[in-house]
Amino acid sequence: MSKKQLTVLFFALSLSLFNTCKEEEGWIRINQLGYIPETNKAAVFVSKMPIRVRSFEIHDALTGKTVWKSDEVKDFGAYGSFLATFRLDFSSFNDEGEYYLSARGIRSPQFRIGSHVYDNTADFLLKYMRQQRCGFNPFFNDSCHSNDGFIIFHPDNDIDSMHIDVTGGWHDASDYLQYVATTANAVFQMLFAWMENQSAFLDRFDKDGFPGENGIPDILDEVRWGLDWLVKMNPSYGVMYNQIADDRDHIGFKLPANDTADYDRGPERPVYYCTGDVQGYGSNMNRATGIASTAGKYASAFALGYRILRPYYQDFSEMLLQKAVDAYDFGMRNPGVCQTAPHGAPYFYEEDNWHDDMELAACQLYLITDERKYLDDAVELGRHEPVTPWMGADTAKHYQWYPFLNLGHYFLARIPEDEIRSAFIQNFRQGIERVYHRGINNPFLNGIPFIWCSNNLVAAMLTQCRLYEEITGDKSFSVMEASLRDWLFGCNPWGTSMIVGLPEDGDYPEDTHSAVVHLLNKQPLGGLVDGPVYASIYNNLKGIYLASGDEYSEFQSSLVVYHDDFADYSTNEPTMDGTASLTYYLSSLQEMGRKIRETGY
Numbered sequence: 001m002s003k004k005q006l007t008v009l010f011f012a013l014s015l016s017l018f019n020t021c022k023e024e025e026g027w028i029r030i031n032q033l034g035y036i037p038e039t040n041k042a043a044v045f046v047s048k049m050p051i052r053v054r055s056f057e058i059h060d061a062l063t064g065k066t067v068w069k070s071d072e073v074k075d076f077g078a079y080g081s082f083l084a085t086f087r088l089d090f091s092s093f094n095d096e097g098e099y100y101l102s103a104r105g106i107r108s109p110q111f112r113i114g115s116h117v118y119d120n121t122a123d124f125l126l127k128y129m130r131q132q133r134c135g136f137n138p139f140f141n142d143s144c145h146s147n148d149g150f151i152i153f154h155p156d157n158d159i160d161s162m163h164i165d166v167t168g169g170w171h172d173a174s175d176y177l178q179y180v181a182t183t184a185n186a187v188f189q190m191l192f193a194w195m196e197n198q199s200a201f202l203d204r205f206d207k208d209g210f211p212g213e214n215g216i217p218d219i220l221d222e223v224r225w226g227l228d229w230l231v232k233m234n235p236s237y238g239v240m241y242n243q244i245a246d247d248r249d250h251i252g253f254k255l256p257a258n259d260t261a262d263y264d265r266g267p268e269r270p271v272y273y274c275t276g277d278v279q280g281y282g283s284n285m286n287r288a289t290g291i292a293s294t295a296g297k298y299a300s301a302f303a304l305g306y307r308i309l310r311p312y313y314q315d316f317s318e319m320l321l322q323k324a325v326d327a328y329d330f331g332m333r334n335p336g337v338c339q340t341a342p343h344g345a346p347y348f349y350e351e352d353n354w355h356d357d358m359e360l361a362a363c364q365l366y367l368i369t370d371e372r373k374y375l376d377d378a379v380e381l382g383r384h385e386p387v388t389p390w391m392g393a394d395t396a397k398h399y400q401w402y403p404f405l406n407l408g409h410y411f412l413a414r415i416p417e418d419e420i421r422s423a424f425i426q427n428f429r430q431g432i433e434r435v436y437h438r439g440i441n442n443p444f445l446n447g448i449p450f451i452w453c454s455n456n457l458v459a460a461m462l463t464q465c466r467l468y469e470e471i472t473g474d475k476s477f478s479v480m481e482a483s484l485r486d487w488l489f490g491c492n493p494w495g496t497s498m499i500v501g502l503p504e505d506g507d508y509p510e511d512t513h514s515a516v517v518h519l520l521n522k523q524p525l526g527g528l529v530d531g532p533v534y535a536s537i538y539n540n541l542k543g544i545y546l547a548s549g550d551e552y553s554e555f556q557s558s559l560v561v562y563h564d565d566f567a568d569y570s571t572n573e574p575t576m577d578g579t580a581s582l583t584y585y586l587s588s589l590q591e592m593g594r595k596i597r598e599t600g601y
Contacts, residue, residue, distance in 0.1 A: 028044070036117055036118065060098070129579065173573050198217075256515075295338075299327035360408035379420055410471070445479065529573060
């Protein structure tokens with residue numbers, strides 16, 4: 001019997017003993033990982049029956065003794081599959097310990113309150129990043145895709161179809177495609193996490209991903225792995241590649257070293273040259289208009305890599321600086337979006353914005369060079385997209401507005417010039433406000449649109465909320481931030497964490513859309529899964545089904561679904577860039593706990 005089955009059995013037995021009614025009246029959803037003292041804390045009571053909840057209690061998990069009672073209950077009415085929902089606020093309870101909540105005879109899963117709750121969680125995410133490595137992979141202790149690859153779409157016929165060494169980087173998700181867009185964003189996010197929260201990261205693995213210190217924090221080892229691949233994919237000025245492989249890879253689960261995808265070149269895979277024009281095959285074509293979205297991502301990753309890695313790799317860092325300058329210049333000369341390319345299916349990353357990428361790159365170059373032209377460029381580019389368009393929207397295309405937050409706005413909000421600072425603080429606030437108002441009337445306070453990879457959007461909004469509060473001291477959105485944080489750890493309609501293996505003793509995805517699960521019965525630990533999608537999206541995806549039944553069937557609705565089933569690639573597939581994007585936020589929570597221990601608040 002699996003851990004999840006044992007967990008479900010335990011709580012089923014607990015409920016049958018604890019519940020005074022003949023039928024279950026409901027469930028209490030809670031952050032299973034826990035809460036830091038002096039922060040916002042809440043749970044959500046959900047029921048399939050038209051009931052009322054007027055109060056709740058906190059119990060010591062060991063003794064069952066009631067340690068706190070409250071009537072801080074807010075009724076939100078029906079939501080999703082539930083006829084009644086209530087938000088239970090226990091923010092004022094700060095005693096450290098192990099607890100569970102109860103209301104109307106229903107008890108919650110056990111949880112912890114403590115300043116150490118989020119310690120090492122950001123490093124835990126790196127388990128998944130190491131597992132996703134292409135080339136030599138420490139998880140498999142084997143190499144894969146060592147013959148990558150052959151160039152396609154190159155305008156020079158003498159170069160097109162030639163071999164190029166681009167082995168390395170990370171597989172994007174449970175397939176083995178690789179994209180510059182997601183890789184460069186992942187590199188930048190991890191560099192940013194280190195820049196902001198250095199003391200949260202440890203050195204327990206070497207550069208190859210094996211246990212053992214090497215004098216470099218593990219997150220920077222992972223960054224270097226990504227940067228090495230980006231350098232290969234941008235070998236010289238104006239020569240940029242955008243992706244390796246395509247959806248011909250989607251032929252079922254296989255281990256990376258045994259990849260049998262057929263691209264008509266034996267073990268080589270196609271490497272897509274950035275042309276600035278539409279790419280794809282047959283009726284499946286992208287809508288590319290330029291190169292700046294890719295060039296900007298290259299430039300920002302190279303520039304921040306230069307700043308952060310200089311103490312460890314001086315020569316490499318100097319090269320990164322020149323490549324950042326070159327990539328930025330090339331992007332400014334080639335405005336527009338460089339989308340990923342489909343082949344046999346209509347799905348691709350439909351990125352429709354590029355000013356944000358170039359804005360972030362300009363910010364990084366200004367911080368390095370102090371050249372005013374870069375700051376002026378950044379401000380002008382930032383004015384084109386004050387708010388990332390998915391924020392406050394009901395829907396969006398797949399990766400249409402990517403990255404999912406604009407960190408360029410954050411860097412401009414830190415510029416010590418009042419006009420620039422105030423304008424970009426306002427931009428940051430407007431994005432948060434739009435999501436806040438969209439979610440204010442549901443019990444989970446979740447205003448994120450349930451598009452494909454909705455959890456990545458949650459991670460982006462968490463980052464934006466945290467950075468906004470740190471810049472301004474304004475706590476207006478701290479409750480929403482807490483609710484989105486709790487959503488990822490189980491305070492959601494399904495009562496499951498969205499990060500594989502976290503918390504270890506909780507309910508988390510186990511039957512993920514992953515070859516290591518399906519073929520090896522192992523877990524992609526640390527991976528953030530795609531997350532819930534609108535039922536309307538799920539019902540219209542090609543080739544999707546459930547292989548093992550639906551353990552969350554009673555919680556599904558016509559609004560939104562989530563399945564812990566390997567055949568559901570839309571909600572239960574871990575993604576590399578989504579996982580990397582959480583390193584900043586979880587490391588910030590670790591730092592928050594440390595400060596509370598040191599200062600008491």
